[in-house]
Amino acid sequence: MSLFRPDVDRIQGYVPGEQPQDDGWIKLNTNENPYPPSPKVAAAVAEACSGRLNVYPDPLASRFRKATAELFNVDQDWILPGNGSDEILTILNRAFVDPGELITFPYPSYTLYETLADIQGAAHERLLLEPDWSWDIDRVRPQIERSKLVLVPNPNSPSGNCWADETIHELVPPNGVFVLDEAYGDFRAEPHQGEILHSDDGRRMVITRTLSKSYSLAGIRFGFAVAHPDLISGMRKVKDSYNCNTLSLAAATAAVEDQDWMLGNRRRIIATRDRLTKSLCELNFDTVDSEANFIWATHSEISHQKIYEKLKARKVLVRFMKFPESLNDSELTGLRITVGTDDETDGFLEILREIME
Numbered sequence: 001m002s003l004f005r006p007d008v009d010r011i012q013g014y015v016p017g018e019q020p021q022d023d024g025w026i027k028l029n030t031n032e033n034p035y036p037p038s039p040k041v042a043a044a045v046a047e048a049c050s051g052r053l054n055v056y057p058d059p060l061a062s063r064f065r066k067a068t069a070e071l072f073n074v075d076q077d078w079i080l081p082g083n084g085s086d087e088i089l090t091i092l093n094r095a096f097v098d099p100g101e102l103i104t105f106p107y108p109s110y111t112l113y114e115t116l117a118d119i120q121g122a123a124h125e126r127l128l129l130e131p132d133w134s135w136d137i138d139r140v141r142p143q144i145e146r147s148k149l150v151l152v153p154n155p156n157s158p159s160g161n162c163w164a165d166e167t168i169h170e171l172v173p174p175n176g177v178f179v180l181d182e183a184y185g186d187f188r189a190e191p192h193q194g195e196i197l198h199s200d201d202g203r204r205m206v207i208t209r210t211l212s213k214s215y216s217l218a219g220i221r222f223g224f225a226v227a228h229p230d231l232i233s234g235m236r237k238v239k240d241s242y243n244c245n246t247l248s249l250a251a252a253t254a255a256v257e258d259q260d261w262m263l264g265n266r267r268r269i270i271a272t273r274d275r276l277t278k279s280l281c282e283l284n285f286d287t288v289d290s291e292a293n294f295i296w297a298t299h300s301e302i303s304h305q306k307i308y309e310k311l312k313a314r315k316v317l318v319r320f321m322k323f324p325e326s327l328n329d330s331e332l333t334g335l336r337i338t339v340g341t342d343d344e345t346d347g348f349l350e351i352l353r354e355i356m357e
């Protein structure tokens with residue numbers, strides 16, 4: 001007899017991308033930023049280390065919330081920090097969804113949403129995207145209307161495309177909460193800083209952001225939510241008291257306070273992304289116009305899994321992804337390729353060309 005809850009026995013558990021621990025890899029599989037974080041981060045962490053690590057961190061994350069609130073032009077009580085935006089997603093599930101209530105999300109998309117819904121004991125349904133990654137709003141509307149929580153990444157992963165605000169408004173559930181997962185929001189052609197929260201739908205909307213991507217802090221684990229204080233105050237009740245530690249708070253605050261550094265890296269990544277897209281097209285890959293720090297690439301003639309394996313044998317990691325039961329019951333496969341430095345990108349392309357000869 002199992003000692004676990006049936007929901008836990010039933011699930012596979014989320015499988016994150018590979019993190020090789022030896023050197024020499026061109027690592028383009030988990031959408032990390034190839035550039036280091038602001039030098040002010042290391043200085044802030046060093047200062048925090050020499051400070052009072054014997055006491056608990058500030059449970060209100062006051063300085064971080066002040067810096068972020070200024071960025072989003074809201075009061076501090078609109079901000080809730082978390083141990084990565086994945087933790088914010090867990091908090092959202094706990095705060096808003098009773099067992100059996102419905103969580104929906106686009107598919108193909110970020111597969112963690114499904115795992116978190118299972119852990120919560122929630123019902124969940126996929127909102128199937130069209131083959132060109134657009135929405136058939138009339139088809140998904142009945143599901144949206146029954147949803148307690150709708151989670152939509154914008155830009156989407158693995159496709160990297162972005163949906164316009166008009167589309168986003170159509171996806172807000174009339175009796176639930178809408179989560180706009182902007183993990184890649186800083187890479188958009190025109191990034192926004194929460195303006196959508198001030199629309200009519202704003203009172204049932206939560207934006208989530210991460211410092212893992214644009215701020216180069218995946219190793220620190222830090223994300224945050226921005227939403228109306230009525231939503232934030234309820235979410236705060238279900239978080240762990242000290243969910244962000246003294247060192248991660250120092251790092252995240254220094255990173256957010258150095259916007260110039262983040263924007264400089266953003267510019268470099270976008271320039272490399274456009275060059276990478278062009279080179280992939282020259283190799284007869286089909287790509288989606290990306291507004292993120294990765295590219296979704298498919299090839300009509302060569303097995304994606306084979307390309308992934310051959311690249312891995314040469315110490316190049318990309319993400320091979322498989323989405324069974326996409327629209328019309330078809331299986332979608334492809335490669336999600338993170339934008340690295342220019343050198344990493346050139347190295348990847350050289351090896352890819354050799355493999356495809």
Ligand SMILES: Cc1ncc(COP(=O)(O)O)c(C=O)c1O
Pocket residue numbers: 030031083084085086087110153157181183209210211212218222223
């Ligand atoms: C769409 C999306 N949301 C959230 C996350 C989680 O980010 P974090 O590192 O802050 O937990 C990721 C990470 O890859 C992601 O792709």
